[in-house]
Amino acid sequence: MDTAPLIGKTYSLQDATASSDAYFERIGSIAGSFLDHGESLTKLLSIVQRTSQNKRRLNRFSLASTESSVESVLLRALSKNFSEYTTKVETHLRDLSLLQAWDKGLATSERQYHLYMLEIELINRSSIHAFRSTTTRLAFLPHCLHDLNADCRRIVRGDDYMCKGCSEECEVNVVSKMLRRHGVKPYIWMTANLKSLFNRLRKEGKQVGVLGIACIPELVNGMRMCMRAGVPVVGVPLDANRCARWWGEFHPNSVNVRVLENLLGDETLVLPRRPKLMNAGVGQ
Numbered sequence: 001m002d003t004a005p006l007i008g009k010t011y012s013l014q015d016a017t018a019s020s021d022a023y024f025e026r027i028g029s030i031a032g033s034f035l036d037h038g039e040s041l042t043k044l045l046s047i048v049q050r051t052s053q054n055k056r057r058l059n060r061f062s063l064a065s066t067e068s069s070v071e072s073v074l075l076r077a078l079s080k081n082f083s084e085y086t087t088k089v090e091t092h093l094r095d096l097s098l099l100q101a102w103d104k105g106l107a108t109s110e111r112q113y114h115l116y117m118l119e120i121e122l123i124n125r126s127s128i129h130a131f132r133s134t135t136t137r138l139a140f141l142p143h144c145l146h147d148l149n150a151d152c153r154r155i156v157r158g159d160d161y162m163c164k165g166c167s168e169e170c171e172v173n174v175v176s177k178m179l180r181r182h183g184v185k186p187y188i189w190m191t192a193n194l195k196s197l198f199n200r201l202r203k204e205g206k207q208v209g210v211l212g213i214a215c216i217p218e219l220v221n222g223m224r225m226c227m228r229a230g231v232p233v234v235g236v237p238l239d240a241n242r243c244a245r246w247w248g249e250f251h252p253n254s255v256n257v258r259v260l261e262n263l264l265g266d267e268t269l270v271l272p273r274r275p276k277l278m279n280a281g282v283g284q
């Protein structure tokens with residue numbers, strides 16, 4: 001069995017064992033540490049979102065240990081703990097064409113990646129109970145997760161494409177089955193206009209919740225859009241960014257199914273084990 005970790009264009013959450021478990025445990029611990037130090041979830045989320053918005057302003061924050069602003073402390077802790085997952089960002093940014101550099105997703109900086117990682121974790125914590133209590137739960141999966149060796153038989157059904165289950169090895173198939181077991185309707189996101197969809201479902205009197213799976217910049221965008229629309233949203237980032245948008249062609253990809261199951265199930269969201277943080281962190 002091939003256990004080489006997936007290589008992403010800018011990031012990979014997998015370690016040498018080809019697992020992203022350690023990443024998810026670490027991001028849970030970092031979020032927990034900040035919250036243990038007295039920041040409210042709402043305030044911390046607002047700081048994280050505001051800090052990542054403007055790249056120029058973001059670059060002005062020093063990571064020197066003498067800097068004590070909340071933004072510098074945050075960026076320092078994130079950099080120490082998550083730089084190993086974003087080693088290819090700088091090379092990718094250097095190679096962007098002028099046109100590509102205008103694309104906010106493609107031009108995401110390393111500091112933004114780290115803030116986005118924390119933002120996803122914080123949104124999950126703030127929305128999980130509301131998401132689980134909605135009556136209409138929809139999931140939007142990226143088509144890049146499908147089995148590249150299969151002749152994909154996805155079909156339009158309802159509000160977007162759905163998996164027909166033609167390949168047992170297909171991650172979309174595996175995840176779709178799991179989602180259905182938990183009462184979540186899985187779509188492969190190809191054509192749905194989410195704003196119109198939310199409006200229509202609301203008019204029909206439905207309480208809608210969304211689960212998203214995508215690469216980190218796309219996932220943050222989608223989760224923010226759902227929040228602006230007042231829709232409870234949770235999300236799991238892909239283990240790496242490996243689709244044609246980043247590479248010019250598709251490469252096989254994966255998502256951490258254990259983390260997904262944890263979000264869907266009744267277990268506590270915070271993972272029980274707290275790995276040692278990289279000299280880190282919070283408050284230093």
Ligand code: SF4
Binds near residue numbers: 151152162163168
């Ligand atoms: S299992 Fe589903 S998503 Fe995967 S290739 Fe077949 S139809 Fe497409």
